[in-house]
Amino acid sequence: MKWKLLAMAALTGLAACDKSGFEYEDAAPGGNVRYSLIDTIGIGMRTIQLDSVPSSGTGYLVVGGYSDPETGRIDVAANFRVARPYSFPELDDRVVYDSIEIIFRPDAYSYGDTLPDQEWSVYQLARPLELDDDQTRFYTHHVFPHAATPLARESFPILPHRGDSIQLRLRDNFGRELMEKIRTKSEDVSTDVLFLDYMKGLQLRATRGTAVFRVPAADSAVVMRLHYHISTTEIEKYTIDFPIGNPELQFNEVHVDRSNTPLASLIPGPAGLLSSDAGNRTWVQSLSGMVTRLDFPSLTGLPLLGKYGKVMQATLELRPISGTYPQYALPPRITLCTATKDQVVTDTLSTVSGYQYGDLVTDLLYPENTKYAYDVTTYCAAIAKGETPITRGSWRSPLPAIITRS
Incomplete structure (x- = not known):
């Protein structure tokens, strides 16, 4: 989620048909073709803070947080609905309440130090989790109100690669009230709409966390479970499961504190923080909407190639600064896309549906050669043809995405 980067670009134009490493058609016969190799293209780089990052319907609950001396402190809380089951069992006076818990099953993704204990908390939302009319x-950046007192709070570590689950026992008075409403067939649990008004929604957070975790927004990964039993000749134990509801409205709210860091002056907007004002470095942190923007002012000279010139190959290489990522592994891919001056992503000059992913090439012997490489031939060829003025490219890590490193 955080990398400091230096960029190097190699732009190749007008290559001869027998030039080593190049294969192309329609070259003039007899080898009467001149070529030029350009490797001094100037690149302007800056860190940009996007003013709004979509967070709902990503398919994942993201929760946790960590501190970094350069990017600051980031904390993420997941807001979601709990759905009413399709039907409730008949509960009579013999039913005895046992407990209520909520279970989260993270997938294998995590970011940060997962060894220390995390303090997990679950809060009930203060109003139903619904979009406003103008949303x-x-x-x-949205902050959804929740109750001051948590329904659960417990500290323990989670090792997602081991298949650990987050299991939190909720307050018994909350569970007893819910079971009584089911037993008496209260209106509060009679329909989905009325159940939403009663339950409102939940928020999962990990205060003082040292890592970020990801939980699929699916019935198999999130469930609130009510336990009860009936005493006859022996104790018969039962459960009622409440799955996650309407995953399209589940969203992750992000809180960032960059005070006392090199990014303390970074504010949302197109100006960003120039790399020249930050030690010739830029940063990327997808979860908070921090991206790196690359501008290529020198490329405006490509139309001077004229109608007899052609860009045969152009490659952009992004090299993480060696020694700046010992604690967290580099992501296997970083997304590259074209964008307007207002950071609106476009696909007019990119090669694969507007995006390239720059698979990571790691050199363990010579770490300075570790890089992400991108084919920007289409981008440069379009500029050489005069199809666009200064078109700007920006790159960012994939997020989910989520908070994803795919």
């Missing part, structure tokens, strides 16, 4: 989705 179409939730964003990371």
Whole structure:
């Protein structure tokens, strides 16, 4: 989620048909073709903080947090609905309440130090988790109100690669009230709409966390479970499961504190923080919407190639600064896309549906050669043809995405 980067670009134009490493058609016969290799293209880089990052309907609950001396402190809380089951069992006076818990099953993804204990908390939302009339989705900067007192709070570590689950026992008065409403067939649990008004929604957070975790927004990964029993000749134990509801409205709210870091002056907007003002470095942190923007002012000279010139190959290489990522592994891919001056992503000049992913090439012997490589031939060829003025590219890690490193 955080890398400091230096960039090097190699732009190749007008290559001869027998030039080593190049294969192309329609070259003039007899080898009467001149070529030029350009490797001094100037690149302007800056760190940009996007003012709004979509966060709902990503398919994942993201929760946790960590501190970094350069990017600051980031904390993520997941807001979601709990759905009413399709039907409730008939409960009579013999039913005895046992407990209520909520279970989260993270997938294998994590970011940060997972060994220390995390303090997990679950809060009930203060109003139903719904979009306002003027909203179409939730964003990371949205803060949804919740009750002051948590339904659960417990500290323990989670090792997702081991298949650990987050199991939190909720307050018994909450569980007893819910079971009584089911037993008496209260209106509060009679329909989905009324159940939402009663339950409202939940928030999962990990205060003082040292890592970020990801939980699929699916019935198999999130469930609130009510335990009860009936005493006859022996104790018969039963459960009622409440799955996650309407995953499209589940969203992750992100809180960032960058005070006392090199990014303390970074504010949302197109100006960003120039790499020249930050030790010739830029940063990327997808979860908070921090991206790196690359501008290529020298490329405006490519149309001077004229109608007889052609860009045969152009490659962009992004090299993480060696020694700046010992604690957290580099992501296997970083997304590259074209964008307007207002950071609106476009696909007019990219090669694969507007995005490239720059698979990581790691050199353990010579770490300075570790890089992400991108084919920007289409981008440069379009500029050489005069199809666009200064078109800007920006790159960012994939997020989910989520908070994803795919």
